[in-house]
Amino acid sequence: MSAAFTMTGGEVALDGRPILRGVDLTVRDGEFLVVLGANGSGKSTLIRTLLGLVPLSGGSVQLYGTPPGKFRDWGRIGYVPQRLSVGGGVPATVREVVSSGRIARRRRFRRTAAEDRRAVADALDAVGLADRAGYPVQALSGGQQQRVLIARALAGEPDAFVMDEPTAGVDADSQRLLADTLAGLRERGKTVVLVAHELGPLEPLITRAIVLREGRIAYDGAPPAAAEAGVDTAGHIHAHAHAHTGVLNGWPDVIGSRAAAAEAGATGEA
């Protein structure tokens, strides 16, 4: 099985402050990986570095075996940023934003083809926004905007999704809808890397979890439920959630991640 993302000895410093300190991570095709950790632990930086959006100060990153600077096959990647950027406030409809997700798949001078329209319609259906296609995105709720961002990535029909906190600020209904959408991706063998604070309805989908702590991977293995119950009982956990010795070692940190976040806030680590 080939690797969608590989980071070797990844180090990132922003304004001289180390954010990632030697991260080794390989995300194989078809994995559903969640990145956990307290605020300021480097989660967002990690996934943005995987895409080449943040420059490395040490180590290396590869997308499907190619460094981001030389990578050309961006149609295989779907990036879902943390929030919809409002910019200067020029309105844009849901359909316009979602259609723009086709950009890596389209050639210049070609008019919108039937397959583009189908992909956009499918993406809107998948997130339950087909009836909102003509609405300006600015008028939607936070949860709906999050779904627009996911639909934009879906429209590009990528092989790998990278999502920065897709569940943040999303109401319970939207979270369930999101979980259904992601379950569909998993069934189709897509690779998903997502940052999350709390798992909620996503929990059963996850095949592997990593926990970042001060820019290092503090835990890498089975997701929380499986880790607690033992890998065997959670039948959907693949074998590559390799049985770490002491799987539970990392977990108290994660489970107490709210406490950790509070602590981080108090010490100014965030």
Place this chain on the structure above:
Amino acid sequence: MSGILQYDFMVLGLVAAVFVGLAAPVVGTFIVQRRLALLGDGIGHVALTGVALGFLTGTAPLVTAIIVAVLGAVAIEMVRARGRTSGDVALALLFYGGIAGGVLLIYLSPGQSNSTLTSYLFGSISTVAERDVWVIGGLAVAVLGVVALFGRELFVLCQDEEVARASGLPVRFLSLLLAVTAALTVVIAMRVVGLLLVSALMVVPVATSQQIMRSFRGTMVLATALGVVATVGGLTTAFYIDVPPGSAIVLIALAGFVLSLLIGRFVRRSRTWESTP
């Protein structure tokens, strides 16, 4: 309207005004979405030095203005791309340098005076020659061509630069392209509304349109229509009641904006009504 068309200078002026009214809001839509509403002002300031260099060296000011405006736009884009807080100050320095340099060089140029300066700062559409209209028309077609060719990419760029990068778009190239297109627009509009008011034509019709429209494309189309109404309307008004065309154009555009605030409030109210489940 028939009276106005008996004068050649007015016909030329109106043709130039239509080109400007079309091109400025199209570029402006992207510029506003990218939060670079003041980019046009910056380029306008720098372009004054270009105009002055033309007078000083005996070259056509339109040509030197294009060169300096493009160089200025590239410089501004490079400062912006660095994204440091000091960029703000660096831009301000560039703007002051542009104006001060322009004023100094025009003063040094033989046979030029304050009235030359005023005509470029505030526009002088009645002195537009046929050759100027060709240049303005050519530049306007180039600007619209860039948007027709790269509009989709520029839309993604202006929505979210990181998403553009993660879609494999050549972000640096597109950013420079947008800056250079804005520079060309400034030069086109310079003769019509003047360098100090150029940016108004790029920003005000867009600000007006976004109060009312729901889509990006719709905003751009309405902004373009408003741009043409403002330039043609302003120029016609200036012809009949003898006021400076540049200020008439911008004030008409601003009046449209105030009107759109009222309409927009009404439209939004009825929309919330319909969208409430």
